Amino acid sequence: MKKTLLVLDLDETLLYATKEKLIQQEDFVVGAYNVYVRPNLDYFLSRVAQDFKLAIWSSADDAYVEELVGxxxxxxxxFEFIWGRSRTTKxxxxxxxEYYYVKRLSKVKRKGFLLESTLIIDDTAEKSMLNYGNAIQIAEFTGNANDDELLLLASYLEKFKNVENVRQIDKRNWRNQERSS
Ligand SMILES: [Mg+2]
Structure with a gap:
């Protein structure tokens, strides 16, 4: 069984970068941005890395993405790959x-990954609207120090460890399922 690939968004999913200052101390600064890392990020990445392949795909500027991921x-x-805006479709x-950017999983497939074994995790539904069956939408993170979304997600993802086709599992309301379990 091939390991499932998790394609993770960056902004408002794994961290929050803003020109404003929040009440709490920022984790680091990149250019003009104060960056607040989502609570439990380190734990989340280390835990899911044991059972999944990981990749980053953001629709932000490529150089900014490289720097943040570093x-x-x-x-x-x-990470299998770290992609920025140049890989998205405008x-x-x-x-x-208005313009917006979508992530076409056909590009991931072209890289040799099976779509039956690929999940895309994003706070913005429209980014993955072309691959609805592969998408898990998570709550947007804008600096709430009590956010526990990554803990919930790590636990929910257990379901996808050894499945034939991730698209056969209904992912709507996943958070409610997880909270009540
Ligand atoms: Mg985002």
Missing amino acids: KIKPVAVD KRKSVTD
Whole structure:
């Protein structure tokens, strides 16, 4: 059985980077940004790395992504790839004319990963709307020091350790399932 690949978003998923200062001390600074790491990030990455392959895919600027990932990566954890905006697909909202970026998992497939064994974890549903069946949407993180989303997620992900096809598991309301279990 191949290990499932977790494709993790960065901003508001694993950390929060803002030009503002929050009440608590930032974890580090990158350029003009104060960066607040999501509680339990180190534990989360180290734990899931035992059972999954990991990758990072953010729609932020490539150089910013490289720099941030360098700061949060536990020494013993490796990422299959670290992708930024240049790997996303730009789309335009017809109503408001705004641009947004989507992550097409076909690009991950082209790299040799099976989509039956790939999960994409993001706080923004539209980023993975082309691969709905592979997506787990997590709550946005904007600096709440009591956030426990990564603990819940690590526990929920146990379900996906040795499954034939991750798309066969319904991921809606996963948080409620997990909280009540
Ligand atoms: Mg995000």
